[in-house]
Amino acid sequence: MIFRRFSGRILPAISDSCKLQFEAKRSFRSDAALEAISNALEEKVPNLVLYNYPSFSGAFSALFAHLYHSRLRLPCLILPFSSVVPFRVEDLCLEGFERCYLLDFVVPKDFACQKTACEIICFDHRNSALTRIGSIKEEHKKRLKFNVDTESSSSKAVYKYFSSKLSDHRYPEVEALSLLSVEDKTRVESVLDYIEDIDLRRWMLPDIKAFSFGLKDWRSRINCITNPYMYEQLLKISSADLIAYGNSYFSSRLVDAKKLLKLNKAFKIRLGRGLYGECLGMRADGNHQLSDELGKLLSLQSSAAGLRPIGAITFMQRNNLKMCLRSTDAITDTSEVAKAYGGGGTSSSSSFIIRMDEYNQWISML
Numbered sequence: 001m002i003f004r005r006f007s008g009r010i011l012p013a014i015s016d017s018c019k020l021q022f023e024a025k026r027s028f029r030s031d032a033a034l035e036a037i038s039n040a041l042e043e044k045v046p047n048l049v050l051y052n053y054p055s056f057s058g059a060f061s062a063l064f065a066h067l068y069h070s071r072l073r074l075p076c077l078i079l080p081f082s083s084v085v086p087f088r089v090e091d092l093c094l095e096g097f098e099r100c101y102l103l104d105f106v107v108p109k110d111f112a113c114q115k116t117a118c119e120i121i122c123f124d125h126r127n128s129a130l131t132r133i134g135s136i137k138e139e140h141k142k143r144l145k146f147n148v149d150t151e152s153s154s155s156k157a158v159y160k161y162f163s164s165k166l167s168d169h170r171y172p173e174v175e176a177l178s179l180l181s182v183e184d185k186t187r188v189e190s191v192l193d194y195i196e197d198i199d200l201r202r203w204m205l206p207d208i209k210a211f212s213f214g215l216k217d218w219r220s221r222i223n224c225i226t227n228p229y230m231y232e233q234l235l236k237i238s239s240a241d242l243i244a245y246g247n248s249y250f251s252s253r254l255v256d257a258k259k260l261l262k263l264n265k266a267f268k269i270r271l272g273r274g275l276y277g278e279c280l281g282m283r284a285d286g287n288h289q290l291s292d293e294l295g296k297l298l299s300l301q302s303s304a305a306g307l308r309p310i311g312a313i314t315f316m317q318r319n320n321l322k323m324c325l326r327s328t329d330a331i332t333d334t335s336e337v338a339k340a341y342g343g344g345g346t347s348s349s350s351s352f353i354i355r356m357d358e359y360n361q362w363i364s365m366l
Helices: 016-025 031-042 056-071 127-134 154-167 182-199 208-216 230-236 239-263 288-304 335-340 356-362
Strands: 003-006 009-012 047-052 076-081 099-103 119-124 144-148 267-270 278-283 311-317 320-326 349-353
Touching: 031 076, 047 056, 056 076, 056 099, 056 154, 056 182, 056 230, 119 154, 127 144, 154 182, 182 208, 182 239, 208 239, 239 288, 267 356, 278 288, 288 311, 288 320, 320 356, 335 349
Parallel strands: 009 076, 047 076, 047 099, 099 119, 119 144, 278 311
Antiparallel strands: 003 009, 267 278, 311 320, 320 349
C-alpha cells in the first residue's frame, strides 16, 4: 500500500474500493492504521500522537498537535485511539519513537509497563485519570509526564501546551510563530470554552444545549484517517453557527410539540398513587422524541391548573412503558419520583419504567 504525507502526517492512500471497508471499521486498528505506524517507524518519524476518539476534546487536541508540528515542519504521525478497538502495545512499537503524546486520555496500564526510552506525555481532565495514575508503579512513572487538571478540559490544556512550545521557538528577523491565525483564534477559543463547559459537566454557558446538539453532527468527521480534511474543518467550526443550528432545531421541535398537545387531551396523574401529588400527563406513543418539549409544556399547564409543576409523558419503549417527568420549576425535584421506581435523572428531568397495572392506578381522566 502506498503512503503519502499530508501536512505533517503520514496517511495511507486508500483506494476507492477500500474506503467503505475502512470507514465501516472506523480505522482504529485497521490495516491502514497499522501500516501507517510501520511506515512511520521505517522513515524514523520521531513523534507519535494518539488522540481520544470520538471525543471532541481529543479531536481539537489533535488539531493543535498537527498545527504545532506543521509550523515547525516536524515529522509526526497522528492517529485516533479508541477504547472500543484499542491499539495493542506491540502495534505501536514505542521503542521506535522518541515521543508519544496521549491526548485526552492517560496512559493505559500495559503501555506504562513497557521498558522503552520513548517519552510519553499525557493530557486528561477526568477524575478517573487521577485514579489510573495512582495505580501505576513509581518505577514506571519516570518516563511519563502527566498533565491532568480536573478544572480545565484536555483540549484547552493541549492548546496552551503547544502554543507555549511554539512561542519558545524564536528566529532572528522572523515574526514569532503562532499556533492560530488572528482570524481563527477568537473563533476556536470560543468553541474550546463550550467544549470545556460540556467536558466538565457545568452546562452553564449561554445556549450550551443548542451548541451541544449542533456539535453532534460533527462526530462522524473527527477521525483523521477516514477524513483527511478533519483539521481544516475543525478550524472553521463556529460556536455561533452551531448554536444557531441547535436553536433552530429546538424551535421546530417546540412547534411540533405544541401542535401535538392541541391534538391530544392531557389528563391528571396521581404520582405514586398520590404519594407525590398530582400533575398533568399524556401518552406520546410514536412521538417520544418530543417528550422533553411536551413535558415542559405540560409542566407549565399543570402549575396553572393548581397541580404540581410537573409534566408526565408516557410511551412504549422496547415493550416497556416508560414515563418521563419534566419540570420548569427550580424548586421541584422530579427525580424523587423516578428513583422511588428504579429510575433516575436530575431535579428537572427524570424517567423510569413503570408497570402497566401500576400506571393504571395513577391515571384519572380530566
